[in-house]
Amino acid sequence: MALKYFVLTIALLAVVTSISHASDPSPLQDFCVAVNDSVAAVFVNGKFCKDPKDVTADDFFKSGLNEPGNTSNRVGSAVSAVNVNNLPGLNTLGISLARIDYAPYGLNPPHTHPRATEFLVVLEGTLYVGFVLSNPGPNMKNKLFTKILHAGDVFVFPIGLIHFQFNVGKTKAVALAGLSSQNPGVITIANAVFGSDPPIKDDVLAKAFQVDKKVVDYLRSQF
Known part of the structure; x- marks a missing residue:
């Protein structure tokens, strides 16, 4: 199971990388590890850059995504995000990731990511997902696109549009979401x-x- 999650994560990041230019600007150097240091020499996209001489492998590393989130809340879902705020090496790279856990009949409520397209991969369970188009023209409604997803299925939510995921199964569900921004919001x-x-x-x-x-x-x- 762990190997399956790892392979799906790598595939997801590869796809998101290919679409990342639709959001964050391209980097001008190999990396710009984010650091909360006002005396750092360079300030890029909301974060200061760590001195390259002080960068280590740990700046590009984060563990714990194998651990399920706590879904005992009103909506029955938990999002474990991996973005520039908890993985500094993502700064300027234009991608981020999230694990989403759903209790039976749990909901990731309607929301938007103002700075990113989202690419969702279902690892376990059955999800009802959908997104709504932006303001339509005359005599048109906000069209809803929905799909039932099973383990191994993927779905894309275009940047900025309202979308949701609902666990329609009687067991827990797990998904990985790749986003085309280091800090999608x-x-x-x-x-x-x-x-x-x-x-x-x-x-x-x-x-x-x-x-x-x-x-x-x-x-x-x-x-």
Whole structure:
């Protein structure tokens, strides 16, 4: 099982690398290991570059992705991200990775990655996945594309579009997601709309969703 995960991870990273130019800019050097040091000489894409003389193999290494995430939460899913914030060697390389664990009937809620296309590989279980097109033209609706995925299946979520994954099986599910950015970002729709800080005014949300303000207050209380 461990070997299967390793092979799928390598294949996933290879594909994501080929599409990474659609998001982050190409690097101008072999590497730019991120370091939180304001006296570092170079500042690239939000991170300072570590002095190449001080770079070690550990800057390109992270363990633990074989460990399942804790899915005992309201939505029943856990995302274990590997990005520039916990793997400094990814800085300027234009890729990142995430392991996603789903409890039975667990959901990775509708969300977007503002800076990355996502490439999903199912390792275990059965997922119902989908994404919604952006604002359509006249007399059109936001079209939904969905698919049932099984172990070994892959699916692509285009950059910036709202998407989700739902475990429709009675057993746990596991997937790997490759993203075409070192720091793709994530906006979970419900959290952002009803849990923003400071909160969006009730009048705005009530009119946007065409519901009573009491409904807005109830939804806000969940976040």
